[in-house]
Amino acid sequence: MEQNTPSSSAPIDEQAASDEHAASVDRAPIDEQAASALTGSGLRLALVDTSDDAAFTEWIRADFRGFHSPAPKEEVLTEARGYLRDRRTTAVYDDAIPSPTPVGTVNSWVAPLTVPGGARVDAWAISSVTVAPTHRRRGVARALLGSELRTAAAQGVPLAILTVSESVIYGRWGFGPATFAxxxxxxxxxxxxxxxxxxxxxxxxxxESYRETGYRVLDAVMASRPGEIGLSPYLADRLIGPLKGTPDAxxxxxxxxxxxxxxxxxxxxxxxxxxxxxxxxxxxxxxxxxxxxxxxxxxxxxxxxxxxxxxxxxxxxxxxxxxxxxxxxxxxxxxxxxEDHLWVRILDLPAALEARGYERDGSLVLDVSDDLGLANGRYRLTVTDGVGRVEATEDAPDVILPVSTLGSVYLGHDLARGLALAGRITGDAAALDRLFRTAVPPRLSTWF
Ligand SMILES: CC(C)(COP(=O)(O)OP(=O)(O)OC[C@H]1O[C@@H](n2cnc3c(N)ncnc32)[C@H](O)[C@@H]1OP(=O)(O)O)[C@@H](O)C(=O)NCCC(=O)NCCS
Missing domain, CATH: 3.40.630.30 (Gcn5-related N-acetyltransferase (GNAT))
Incomplete structure (x- = not known):
């Protein structure tokens, strides 16, 4: 059921993430742990000043190259700079090579993610993860992902999200597939x-004439279903009409x-x-x-x-x-x-679990492991009248699971049984399923 109507929703400039978290995109310093790991490999991690057209253009070129896209023409670069300026934009440079183009890219922003029960939770959205083929498998992506996740957690953003080019990459950093398309x-x-x-x-x-109306329609769509995210003008415009350089525009x-x-x-x-x-x-x-x-x-x-x-x-x-x-x-x-579509990474377990609603009441002790040490711990989730409360506990766990598995079941998808069969949930997976699953499966209907 998709019930929200456009007239009941906020215009697109009001549907952004909370001010506190949105500002963190600008405020957060570079992650020193990732920077020093890369320095050890002769590489330099840097935040890109997106008001510096020359530097930002090289970052965009690297992003296009990383995904094997055609080299962007001038009008494509101009449009992309306008659309993407507000994102936190990170590059990895190899100063030993005679090129201003970075060898690694990532960008991020805080997007409202619709969760079961209808709340929209701030999520650290990550995109444009690329590493030049000349520098692959030297730990650049590992540094970039670690940097994003530690930064998001330090800013108090409860979840990270991404859509992926290949499903084999992000599990190692605690993401789990949470919606399917x-x-x-x-x-x-x-x-x-x-x-x-x-x-x-x-x-x-x-x-041109439909854009503002289209934004309101899209916001209603995105608010109506767990798994959807509030769209920036860039992400919305791509759906309403072709961007510059789109084949068959x-x-x-x-x-x-x-x-x-x-x-x-x-x-x-x-x-x-x-x-x-x-x-x-x-x-x-x-x-x-x-x-x-x-x-x-x-x-x-x-x-x-x-x-x-x-x-x-x-x-x-x-x-x-x-x-x-x-x-x-x-x-x-x-x-x-x-196919797997939206991948979710829990960063703040109590905040994430209390933000969503539940369709059945109950109580469950979860013991969560996290290689990055961000969301691990033992917690009791108690749901009363559909509202979850989370507290740390020493009680015996009902379920033991890695954080990636918690990300997979977080939005309500019917995945617990399979994950238990695969050994990624130990204990009472049926109880976990009863509490977390929703009657309507989550969905993300676009890429970011
Ligand atoms: C995917 C990509 C960013 C990985 O960058 P990278 O710097 O080579 O990755 P790293 O060296 O940091 O690898 C970290 C780990 O991920 C693994 N890994 C990285 N890319 C992988 C892939 N495509 N398939 C399987 N495993 C992969 C590495 O083997 C390594 O595993 P380990 O820690 O168990 O040894 C890079 O290959 C790339 O730019 N690909 C094309 C663009 C793309 O698909 N980006 C992802 C967008 S969602």
């Missing part, structure tokens, strides 16, 4: 609409859905690609934003009934996307992949 391929010549009629209006629009289309009484409730941005057979175009959904169930239904119907289209593809949908119920031929709408 589904990818869909729909044969639109095969399926027939089996969902309800909707009473609102669909219309084409463009990113001229193919982007934007369609809005407004309720019968004119309330903006959703939009879909998508591209249509041609095939030899003109009746069999392919639609790729860039983003489907539905702040209400009505908008979700209306926008899926719009996509599935496009003429001259044979296939619709969509990514980063929830694992409970209701498409099978909305079409007559269930096998015409296939899930082609389900």
């Amino acid at each position: 589904s990818e869909w391929r729909i044969d639109t010549k095969r399926v027939r609409w089996a969902g309800p009629q909707t009473g609102g209006r669909l219309s084409f629009t463009d990113p 001229e193919r982007f289309r934007l369609v809005r859905y407004d309720s019968a009484d004119g309330e903006p409730q959703g939009f879909v941005s998508y591209t249509v690609k041609g095939e030899d057979d003109f009746t069999r175009h392919k639609v790729e959904v860039e983003y489907l934003a539905a702040a209400t169930d009505e908008a979700l239904v209306a926008l899926w119907r719009f996509l599935l009934e496009l003429d001259l289209v044979a296939e619709v593809r969509a990514w980063t949908r929830g694992v409970d996307e209701p498409l099978p119920a909305l079409v007559s031929d269930v096998r015409g709408a296939r899930v082609t992949a389900v």
